[in-house]
Amino acid sequence: MATTAGQKPIVLHIGDPVKWNTELYAQFSKDFTVIRPSTEDRQRDQFMKALKEKKWGNFDAIFRPFWSTGGEMGRWDKELIPLVPESCKIFASAGAGFDWADVDILAERGIVYCNSAAASSESVSDFALFLILSTFRNLNWCTTSARDSPAAFQDCHTNAAPVSHNPRGHTLGVIGLGNVGFEIARKAYLAFHMNIIYYDVLRKPNAREAEIEARFVSSLDEMLGLSDCVILATPASPDGKKVVTKERLAKMKVGSRFVNIARGSLVDEEAVADAVEEGRLVGVGMDVHENEPRVNERLKGLRQVTLTSHNAGGTLETHIGFEELSMRNIDALLKGQKPLTPVNMHLMTSAVKSNL
Template structure:
């Protein structure tokens, strides 16, 4: 939808809605549309060249917010980078999006423009944590072997029934090392601690409050390699690196405890899949669960062949409740900032030079 002069006359802040229409929170969206002038570029207008042209022409006016309620649409223009971000009007105060990750937007550059970026990790924490528990259990109990054998021949069924027990373990009492102790990492810790009785260790750039640690008897590690060395299972639950560097590589895997397990529900770009395959084949890793992959939608061929490895299709956050939460949280973040309140789930607020408040 094109911006018009009549909308400018309304003097309501303009919200640029990229992606599909809101599907579930329709009552909230109706109120949202009363408070703000919502403009939504067509699919054709969201293609990178045309989108950049539209921004240069100020086709959608001096919008105050960018709203992306879905992770699978609204990204047609590609990464918000040093080529795209300078085209955003100076009137824009907030970019609120579905999804927990934010590697598709340079949040440092957005902050330099005075734009707070808000993700929706809080809306997906429950779904991702549940899925992480499945992958943790899969690595301890050889669930890929068990499920594929049951779908195969009688001989493979018998082989698995007879031999899987000797290499399967209860998670209870084992040490779970979590990389990243934000909303999702902490929720994984809560579930693993309460359901499996696991010992919680974590690595993060910032240590969490003592009360939060006490809730799951978590031990903080300032050294990632030191935590890897004592963990029976490691879960990666941290955002993608802003510099694009991988975190789990061959050199780092040399520090992981021999005979341990590895789960990734974060970002595939953080992990060297070939190095993980090497670690499985040499016996350093006896179980792996990967929901995300380096070259999605393509999955590493070596990992596909290993029965110690459970592979899923970036499904961890994929529930209806998550989608509903993405829509709602994105709208509530924009509503808060454009009405002069604090954002609910800011990612880069600490980098902002100027306040994010905007008076309606």
Template sequence: MATEVGQKPIVLHIGDPVKWNTELYAQFSKDFTVVRPSLEERQRDQFMKSLKEKKWGNFTAIFRPFWNTGGEMGNWDKELIPLLPQSCKIFASAGAGFDWVNVDILAQRGIIYCNGAAASSESVSDFALFHILATFRNLHWCTSSARDSPAAFQDCHKHGAAVSQNPRGHTLGIIGLGNIGFEIARKAYLAFHMKIIYYDVLRKPNTREAEIDALFVSSLDEMLGMSDCVVLATPASPDGKKLITKERLGKMKVGG
């Protein structure tokens, strides 16, 4: 424990005050001693200075409840992580990604990093479906022209169909069939009746593929050439290089 016997563990809350689930947070605050640095204290230089001075004591955990705030100190890297007290064992952060945190260094310090891996899958996949539909049906033209003028809207109404397509029967390529990628593919397969192909560093189990009748393509370039529409559902290339380049875009089929 990070405190004396009989005292509650200290949790460092990074970010603004919570706006949702306030009753749960109130109970959380009863079970732990919650310390929340101010916005000024969360700026990188000041944040690191405070850690060096042990301003917030020997806290047991770090809690970032909302992804839009709490990241003011920047990346948690080899410069910042060693400043954490040895008492810190858990880092819990909202959001599905972990690209802003070096989890290898955290692991070396014995700190477990917990993200909200599935928390945003539903909402992100919904937005992806919106973009897929907008791409095939040229919705941006019609929706923006409706705000421009009656003449612009009439132009889209008359000619939009000639440059629009139904998603049905077209091939959707997914780069990264993780939680979010799979949910995008599942909805596109069930709602739009699209053919699903995917590229990933690891092939998914046959049972997982069967749920959406997905075809695994071991080459990204080959998958791009087979796809009518491509969704990028991974934060970065495994080797740290840019995943989508000018050359890669050139691999896509005409009309894709």
């Protein structure tokens, strides 16, 4: 665990102090030398200056326990990452998404990036079921009408039923069957008795597929055409491009549905609005948005669209898990073990992997 001359490894803690896992953090602080830069030092210009001047020494790990603080320096990119000392071996962060960090460049530098998606799987999958059900049962229409006038109430009561459906027996297409995607699929399979198909860059083992009778479809376009409801559950696009585009939406069935609990930047929201207005999509659920906290004005005006405020992972249990998993990833790697939730190990060279 110790570095040269018996010194303890140094962990750079960016963001607010740990709030919930205080006993674990106390032990973490005994095992490692923890340095927490001030809010001022975390502003991009000041942060980069401090890295150039080695203000925090040759630290071994970066620890970000919250998604809402610790990101004041902005994007971790080709301008920022080269300033990180070569001693750094791991960046462990709260949150599932990592569109704010170039994990490929981190890999080139020999830095393992670990996210905390596993800590949010339960919360996100529960919320995803609500959005899936909303697309089948017109829940946005139902809930807003009940708060409106008696006429709106009666209109929805009378007219929503003929255009609403039970999810049972319909096909759910999952884009990204990772920890979160699998849990969504598992719950939809068990609770709604939906048929599960999925597309991913890596196929899951047969035993894993068998748990939910899932079928792998090697072509995303083909999967879109087979699905009654498509849910986007991938944390990032491999090439940085949008996953759901006008062209891809055109591959979907007329009368199908779409849910996004991944990242707003992965979806062409104007194309989604077009697809709703054209009748190709009869239900949409969007928890994440391209220009948060601003929400697409066209989508806000469509009663077939349920919009939420990036709430899917937002539970106390998730935040507690973010803290814990980030610490445990660092603890494992700096003590000679494998990290628990690496994201970019497949991008690292064999020589680097063998030393981790």
